[in-house]
Amino acid sequence: MTTTSYSSMLNAGIGMIDATRTMLNLWQPGMSGVDLYKAALESGLFPNITARRLQNFIKECFGPRYLVNKGGPSKILKTIESTFSSREFNQLLFIYTCRESRILNDFVRDVYWGAYSSGRETISNEDALLFVIRANQDGKTVKPWSEITLSKVAGYLTASCADFGLLENGQRSIRKILPFRIESRLGILLAYDLHFSGHGDNSVLSHSDWGLFGLDRSDVLNELKQLALKGWFIIQSAGDVTRIGWQYQSMEEVIDALNKR
Structure with a gap:
């Protein structure tokens, strides 16, 4: 179930699919977000992630997406992680992410599939920015976002789509649309x-x-x-x-x- 208002917290999960896999291996049924954070710090498995970013990752990304419903998503992800392909696994991460993030959910439907069905080859951060500006004007955010936040969230949307295989990866403001079919x-x-x-x-x-x-x-x-x-x-x-x-x-x-x- 997606949240009712748009959130700017997508950035906590960008580029963190490998970290998500590692976190799933650490997580055990019954663990809270706080328990998981302590286990992650003690594990030494995240040497390139600061303690603050690790905490934000669990609080703003991993927890809301995968620890809801008594950890139901994490239980499923753990059981398929070793047998599903990366593409299959990432598509399930994508579903759970869009269930939690209304802004990404709507962006994929309105902008990505709109562009795909009209035969376009690329989606730009400018396209994403126009989507975010309209959402802001339509009152879909809890409070009005600043120009800086609008621009950042636009980048978060295209980067998230790249993480999940809808758009070309890499640091760029215009990304190629990739074929995206459910496995x-x-x-x-x-x-x-x-x-x-x-x-x-x-x-x-x-x-x-x-x-x-x-x-x-x-x-x-x-x-x-x-x-x-x-x-x-x-x-x-x-x-x-x-x-x-x-x-x-x-x-x-x-x-x-x-x-x-």
Whole structure:
């Protein structure tokens, strides 16, 4: 669930995917953010990160994204970390990040996919800045942001998209748009995650998380039909009503099956 107002705290997670993996290895169920910070300091595994940045990383990035719901996201990430590809793993990080960050969520939908669908080849910090300025004017921030903050957040948005593979990486103000398609195992994981979160079958198909990958309801249905051919679901569709036969009874069963394929 994304927060209701736009936040400027995306910077705490930029360039920190490797650190996220390391932090997940340190984290154990029941650990709070404070416990994790102490463990991280004592581990010596972050020699190039200052204590202050490490604390900010846990408080503003790792905690809100991966320690919510009693650490549910971290539990899933830990169980797939060794068997999923980097692309698959990073896509799951992307989903959790966009669930927490409304500004990145909206930027991906409005700017990235808008540019992609119109055939553009690049997105610039200027594009991001215009998006942030409009959001500021529309009252989507808790309080008006200064010009400096607006500019910084614009850079955070494009850098975050680069981290997750939507845009070209590197220090640049104009980035190439990269093809971004949901991986099959991520589609399975996301569908079951939504199902076990209490969504009905048609709600699963139309959930906003799919839009992060440029998919609408009909796209999702087609994706799941393809996956059904491999035994992950049973799909019965008539008109606007679709029923899904879920083949696994818990997220643990799903992940175990995914890890074996």
